[in-house]
Amino acid sequence: MGKVLKIVQPKTWKEYFSDFLLEKQIAGCRKRTLRDYRYHITRFFDGLELEDWEGIQERLKEYFPPDLAPATFNIRRAYLKAFFSYLVKQGAIPQNPITFKKRKDEGKARAIPQEVLKKLLELPNKATYTGLRDYVLILFTLDTGIRPKEALSLLPEHFNLEAREVTVPGGIAKTKATRTLPLSPLTVQWLKKLLKVRPPEWGDAPVFCSQDGKAILETSWSHRLASYSKRLGHKITPYDLRHSFALHSLRNGISPFALQRILGHTDLTMTKRYLALTQEDLQKEHEKTSPVNFFTTKRMRKLR
Template sequence: MQRKPLRKFKRNTFVDSSKVEGLTMREMFENFMIIKKSEGLSKRTIDEYYINFDYFLRYTGDDLTGEQMTTERFVRWITHMREEQDLAPATINIRVRTMRAFVRYCYEEKAWISEPIHKRFKPVKAPIDNVESFTPEEVRRLIGVIDETSYTGFRTKVIQFVLLDTLVRCTELINIKRKNIDLKNGSILLEGDGTKTKVSRYVPISAKTIKLLKEYIDETMEFGSEYLFVSYEGEKLTTSTVRSDIADCGKLAGITNKRVSPHTFRHTGALFYIMNGGDPFSLQKILGHSHMNMVRRYIQMSNADIKYQHNTFSPLNSVFK
């Protein structure tokens, strides 16, 4: 069945807060979005607010008044997503968090609604899934299938090394600037406007990556771009190109049991970091996470990994050296 197109919203309307009588939910939302835009959120995040709001409007079938915005209506929406639409808990929770932020604003900041809906309208419990990662042998296969004699092939190899070594996100990767690469000290500065958290951070790079980057930088000097990774025409690389190139490597390497993507390299790098003796606190800083909960997910180990770590670091090793 063809999906219903998303509604289009006017995004430049600000409702006078002194005229709240008869304010509709859509008008409240436009007022809320003025605040969110002022926080400097990325275009992608802003678009997700509108998309998730539209999902709720599709459920209600029409705009609502403040009186119609009740806890029961929002809770029934969750039931609808779980039982009627059969959506995954993670998908449901993305939509719920957007609407919770909105109704909290309506209740606490503006007093447009009379119920503290956000206190009773909560994300659903989701099982903690193991985060997919590559084995060392799979990484070697992914690198081994690359044709380094072509520019795009060599670029893909460098990208794979940088992803695995620095643990950067795909969007952070394409925003790396040449001027922020310090080959002498082995680090890359990720500028705040190019990171998910909008906070700049340094990520270290190892000797193998430094060697590859030096060769790649010399080879792409003639493009004259401020960005590190560029197309054959010298344009800044897109995330879709990076994902496509890496997925192609996965097909050539015969890896069909898991997703071959930039984010899987990030998960893999985090796990290898811990397996090689790195501590979770420095890993948290490299990953750019403000909380440890995501770091814990990234470093979930298989039973074989745990057995290997135990054999290496068993407490008895300190007693019987």
């Protein structure tokens, strides 16, 4: 009797992706990064197989339209390129189809007017836990310029309210570098109130958690701010609060180097975005207040 030959079926992209995620997990990728890989890869490959090379090429055109924002474009590119590189290494595909470069992201920081920020802080109902949490989180972000994800990951142990400071550990910080941020007395006062209403059974839940003592996602916080935005008639995102801290601090005289350390920028490149905008402010103020305007106006009257 002859030998029975087993026909080994090629692995599907899902099988490769499972191995890929395991490799990333062992390498120390954060839970959020793994979650983002799942989102982008499964969304891209929906209805596709590795053998469908033409389909992959067409999907790339759909997934990276010309009008896609640079930040979104670069995020999608990074996750897909990493997985495609893995597939090439495993011999599953002949080459990485991501051959295009990243798009230059100039970024657009904007400061929310102070009168709008004041109205925003009046909206949360501080008589409820979620309203109190929202109020303190807005105040805390405006006081520190912390990134939304970093703020939502902070635990009670990271705060030293007597010293009026909070430490953002490397495991939480985007740059993986620990930094300590100063806190204003008003922010400390409200943080104490928020921590005081926490039930003991919440234990080590994040400081800015849900009413059930569970961590909340950055998207959930964005939705909360979106609901306030509708009532306010002014669009506000979590990163708008960070940008407002940076721009208002520069206008009030903070050193760019101090701002760089507080914001957690690895160098001054990102901080310069805010400096450029304050330079625009300077030009506008100069146009309005220059003494030359007096002479120009006077001369124009004479010419008339």
